[in-house]
Amino acid sequence: MAISLKELQAPIKDDLAVFEQRFAMSMKTRVPLLNTIMNYIIRRKGKQIRPLFVMYSARLCGEIGERTYRAASLVELLHTATLVHDDVVDESYERRGFFSINALWKNKIAVLVGDYLLSRGLLLSVEHDDFDLLKITSRAVRDMSEGELMQLERSRFLDITEEIYFEIIRQKTASLIASCCAIGAASAGAAEPQIEQFRLFGERIGLAFQIRDDLFDFGDNESGKPTGIDIREKKLTLPLIYALKQVSSGEAKNILKLIKSNKPDNEKLRLVTQFVQSHGGMDYARDTMNRLRNEAFEAISDFLNRDDSGVNMRKLVDFVIDRRH
Amino acid sequence: MAISLKELQAPIKDDLAVFEQRFAMSMKTRVPLLNTIMNYIIRRKGKQIRPLFVMYSARLCGEIGERTYRAASLVELLHTATLVHDDVVDESYERRGFFSINALWKNKIAVLVGDYLLSRGLLLSVEHDDFDLLKITSRAVRDMSEGELMQLERSRFLDITEEIYFEIIRQKTASLIASCCAIGAASAGAAEPQIEQFRLFGERIGLAFQIRDDLFDFGDNESGKPTGIDIREKKLTLPLIYALKQVSSGEAKNILKLIKSNKPDNEKLRLVTQFVQSHGGMDYARDTMNRLRNEAFEAISDFLNRDDSGVNMRKLVDFVIDRRH
Numbered sequence: 001m002a003i004s005l006k007e008l009q010a011p012i013k014d015d016l017a018v019f020e021q022r023f024a025m026s027m028k029t030r031v032p033l034l035n036t037i038m039n040y041i042i043r044r045k046g047k048q049i050r051p052l053f054v055m056y057s058a059r060l061c062g063e064i065g066e067r068t069y070r071a072a073s074l075v076e077l078l079h080t081a082t083l084v085h086d087d088v089v090d091e092s093y094e095r096r097g098f099f100s101i102n103a104l105w106k107n108k109i110a111v112l113v114g115d116y117l118l119s120r121g122l123l124l125s126v127e128h129d130d131f132d133l134l135k136i137t138s139r140a141v142r143d144m145s146e147g148e149l150m151q152l153e154r155s156r157f158l159d160i161t162e163e164i165y166f167e168i169i170r171q172k173t174a175s176l177i178a179s180c181c182a183i184g185a186a187s188a189g190a191a192e193p194q195i196e197q198f199r200l201f202g203e204r205i206g207l208a209f210q211i212r213d214d215l216f217d218f219g220d221n222e223s224g225k226p227t228g229i230d231i232r233e234k235k236l237t238l239p240l241i242y243a244l245k246q247v248s249s250g251e252a253k254n255i256l257k258l259i260k261s262n263k264p265d266n267e268k269l270r271l272v273t274q275f276v277q278s279h280g281g282m283d284y285a286r287d288t289m290n291r292l293r294n295e296a297f298e299a300i301s302d303f304l305n306r307d308d309s310g311v312n313m314r315k316l317v318d319f320v321i322d323r324r325h
Numbered sequence: 326m327a328i329s330l331k332e333l334q335a336p337i338k339d340d341l342a343v344f345e346q347r348f349a350m351s352m353k354t355r356v357p358l359l360n361t362i363m364n365y366i367i368r369r370k371g372k373q374i375r376p377l378f379v380m381y382s383a384r385l386c387g388e389i390g391e392r393t394y395r396a397a398s399l400v401e402l403l404h405t406a407t408l409v410h411d412d413v414v415d416e417s418y419e420r421r422g423f424f425s426i427n428a429l430w431k432n433k434i435a436v437l438v439g440d441y442l443l444s445r446g447l448l449l450s451v452e453h454d455d456f457d458l459l460k461i462t463s464r465a466v467r468d469m470s471e472g473e474l475m476q477l478e479r480s481r482f483l484d485i486t487e488e489i490y491f492e493i494i495r496q497k498t499a500s501l502i503a504s505c506c507a508i509g510a511a512s513a514g515a516a517e518p519q520i521e522q523f524r525l526f527g528e529r530i531g532l533a534f535q536i537r538d539d540l541f542d543f544g545d546n547e548s549g550k551p552t553g554i555d556i557r558e559k560k561l562t563l564p565l566i567y568a569l570k571q572v573s574s575g576e577a578k579n580i581l582k583l584i585k586s587n588k589p590d591n592e593k594l595r596l597v598t599q600f601v602q603s604h605g606g607m608d609y610a611r612d613t614m615n616r617l618r619n620e621a622f623e624a625i626s627d628f629l630n631r632d633d634s635g636v637n638m639r640k641l642v643d644f645v646i647d648r649r650h
Contacts, residue, residue, distance in 0.1 A: 031471055033478040085440060088413075089433040108414040109477065111436060112470045115410060118443060119467035126460045134459075135451045142444035145437045146356055152434065153358040 003319045005047055011312050012055050015064045019051055023073045026124050027117070037101060037113055041080060044098040049320060050075045050180045053205075056313045057184025057198050060303040067187040070124055071133050075180050077121035078137065082144060085114040133183045136195070140175040147171025151235065158256050160236040162245075166207065173213075174206025181205075197300050204296035208289045208321050214238055215285055218273050222324040228269040234259055238288065239281035240272065246279040293321055328644045330372055336637050337380050340389045344376055348398045351449050352442070362426060362438055366405060369423040374645060375400045375505045378530075381638045382509025382523050385628040392512040395449055396458050400505050402446035403462065407469060410439040458508045461520070465500040472496025476560065483581050485561040487570075491532065498538075499531025506530075522625050529621035533646050536614045539563055543598050545607060547649040553594040559584055563613065564606035565597065571604040618646055 009016055027038040051072035058068040084101050086092070088110045093103035102110035118141075125134040151168045154160050160168075181202030185195045214237035219226040230237050236244075244252045255275055258268060276282060296317065297304060304310035334341055352363040376397035383393040409426050411417070413435045418428035427435035443466075450459040476493045479485050485493075506527030510520045539562035544551040555562050561569075569577045580600055583593060601607060621642065622629060629635035 029471060031475045031478065034471065034474050082440075085436050089436050107432075109474065111410050111414050111439075112474050112477075114436075115407075115439075115443075116467065116470040116474070118440075119463065119470060122447065122459075122463045123467055126456070126463050129456075131451070131454075131456050134447075138444065138447045138451050142441065142448055145441040145444060146354060146359065149359050149434065149437050149441065150356045152437075153356065 002322070002324075003315050005319070008052060008312070008316050008319055011308070012052075012059065012064065015055055015068075016048075016051070019055070019069045019072045022069045023051075023076055026073050026077065026120055029116075033109075034113070034116065037105065037109070040098075040104075041084075041101070044095070048076065049316075050079055050177065052316055053177060053180040053202060054184035054187070056309065056316055057181040057202075058188040059309045060300070060306075060313060061185045061190040061194060061198070062188035064188065067128075067130060067133070068184065070128060070130055071183040071187040074121045074125055074130075074133060074137060075176065075183070077117050077124070078141060079176060081114045081117035081121070084110055084117065088114070132186055136182045136186060136199075137179045140179040143171040143175035147173075147175070155234050155236070158234060158236060158259065160241060162238070162241050165236070165238055165241055169207055169210040170203065173210040174203045177206035177209065178202035197303075201296045201299040204292045204299065205317055205320065208292040208296070211238055211285050211289045211292070212321055212323065215282065215289075216325075218276050218282060220282055220286075226269050226273045228265065228273075231259060231269055231272055232265055237285075239276045239285040241281075242284040243276045243279035243281035289321060293317060327647070327649075328640050330644070333377060333637070333641050333644055336633070337377075337384065337389065340380055340393075341373075341376070344380070344394045344397045347394045348376075348401055351398050351402065351445055354441075358434075359438070359441065362430065362434070365423075365429075366409075366426075369420070373401065374641075375404055375502065377641055378502060378505040378527060379509035379512070381634065381641055382506040382527075383513040384634045385625070385631075385638060386510045386515040386519060386523070387513035389513065392453075392455060392458070393509065395453060395455060396508040396512040399446045399450055399455075399458060399462060400501065400508070402442050402449070403466060404501060406439045406442035406446070409435055409442065413439070457511055461507045461511060461524070462504045465504040468496040468500035472498075472500070480559050480561070483559060483561060483584065485566060487563070487566050490561070490563060490566055494532055494535040495528065498535040499528045502531035502534065503527035522628075526621045526624040529617045529624065530642055530645065533614045533617040533621070536563055536610050536617070537646055537648065540607065540610055540614075541650075543601050543607060545611075551594050551598045553590060553598075556584060556594055556597055557590055562610075564601045564610040566606075567609040568601045568604035568606035614646060618642060 024038075024042055027042070029035055029038065054072040054075060055064055055068060058064045058071070083095065087095055087100040088102045088107050091102075092100050094100060100110070101113055105113075122134070125131070125137075147168050147170070150164075151172060154164060154168070178199045179202070182195050182199035185198040190198070214230065215221070216227050217230045217237065218239055221227070244255060247255075255272065258271060261268070297314070304313060349363075349367055352367070354360055354363065379397040379400060380389055380393060383389045383396070408420065412420055412425040413427045413432050416427075417425050419425060425435070426438055430438075447459070450456070450462075472493050472495070475489075476497060479489060479493070503524045504527070507520050507524035510523040515523070539555065540546070541552050542555045542562065543564055546552070569580060572580075580597065583596060586593070622639070629638060
């Protein structure tokens with residue numbers, strides 16, 4: 001049976017309410033236009049999966065406290081900054097069913113709003129001397145932009161091996177979720193080796209999270225229809241990378257030629273999806289995802305079996321990895 | 326006699342060479358495309374005024390050392406990030422006579438490169454436990470985006486008073502130069518009260534620096550021709566704000582109407598410049614600039630009269646404030 005977001009939030013409902021209040025406070029400014037935009041961002045908030053990972057990691061290591069709320073605010077500020085910049089970068093005019101910041105207020109303002117959110121995350125940490133949290137997180141900030149750029153560069157040549165694919169998604173997606181779990185643990189007073197366990201746990205989850213996203217592209221989702229966004233942008237992801245390795249180099253070249261071609265997107269998508277399916281790309285990606293989930297649980301197994309919090313963390317992981325949209 | 330940049334660099338030539346080497350190192354990455362862009366940024370470097378303020382402040386407070394090089398790299402990374410994002414925001418295709426990053430590599434990459442530079446500044450500080458330097462600087466990062474946004478918001482209504490003008494330029498321009506001087510001092514082991522003196526010094530210089538820029542717009546520059554960039558963007562700056570206050574509200578309204586109108590830019594510029602000149606706007610701005618310079622020198626007077634370093638710092642200030650382009 002599918003788990004709902006509400007179910008996941010329930011056990012830490014009060015803590016989440018405090019976090020939301022702290023998060024909103026950290027965005028406050030004297031500039032009226034900026035306040036309007038910040039309120040808009042708060043209203044159209046997403047699932048806030050990252051703060052949930054911070055809180056549950058803290059809970060597994062000890063008590064959720066002020067430092068945990070700040071840790072959760074820090075990652076949510078960074079994540080939101082990234083989304084605002086991503087929308088500029090991708091010229092997206094919609095996000096979560098709302099207009100994007102760049103759609104409503106133009107690129108100029110959106111770039112500055114992203115910078116502002118980054119700076120608020122930074123300030124929140126330095127003003128409370130949370131240097132340990134900042135140290136863990138700042139590497140993720142670098143990794144995210146580096147990973148995106150590496151992907152942009154590689155997609156020009158369409159020469160991504162499985163090894164490079166994992167390197168890209170480790171930086172682009174997994175590094176932030178790894179930070180969430182590590183700073184959650186750190187915020188509750190965990191020692192270095194435990195923080196490292198949680199970092200590793202989060203990294204595995206982050207990798208699986210991205211593979212789940214990649215599977216959507218080929219129709220493994222609620223609607224059953226391939227979304228085909230990656231193919232359109234000429235991004236090679238795990239199911240396709242695997243399938244390409246199962247055939248002769250001639251056949252692989254033909255598929256890459258098809259992706260680069262000017263054929264209509266629908267036609268392309270149909271052929272590529274068929275190719276991936278028939279060479280076991282989907283199954284391979286799903287198996288990999290499940291292997292990563294097991295590795296994640298393994299990394300913090302001594303924490304997961306203690307009490308209800310462990311059960312809840314498992315549910316959160318399943319929610320993220322088994323989601324259908 | 327005008328001072329040259331070379332003259333200013335000469336007394337700390339060796340230190341500048343070490344800084345440049347450290348700065349280049351801090352930008353290194355395993356992503357080839359990103360390395361290409363970083364090398365491009367290093368080649369087309371500007372006057373590096375901000376690192377000079379860091380170094381001279383350090384020198385006045387003690388010895389220039391590794392922490393000073395890192396402090397200078399930190400502000401130069403942040404400043405460069407801002408420039409890269411500014412070019413996206415303003416759709417500028419040129420910077421310092423070179424193509425801008427967004428012109429050569431598109432907006433997508435430029436936004437990510439700006440984020441990458443910000444993250445490198447952050448990492449450089451946390452990896453060396455320079456938390457005091459980061460604490461001083463992080464407020465400037467917020468101030469810069471907040472100030473830009475405040476200016477964007479206000480320029481829509483053309484209702485900027487002198488008080489608001491100073492608030493905007495304090496955030497947008499002066500906060501970073503204030504940080505440069507403060508972290509320069511801190512890097513050489515200065516105590517809190519001294520760091521605060523240098524912060525105040527830098528803030529005054531930053532305000533004067535911006536007013537110098539504003540004066541260019543009305544023809545107070547090498548060529549004698551108004552550049553008129555602010556007028557075109559409907560930004561009210563000090564010379565014009567002052568002039569508008571010298572006339573009846575009816576006359577002021579007519580000038581604002583002219584600025585908002587669809588009249589050709591040349592025509593507009595000629596009329597507005599004439600108006601500003603004839604109501605003492607230029608003189609007022611120049612007087613204010615010189616008052617700020619004196620206040621700056623006053624703030625660190627106990628340091629300026631000790632030895633040659635004081636003389637050099639004065640020269641640096643004059644170079645910045647008396648520049649003609």
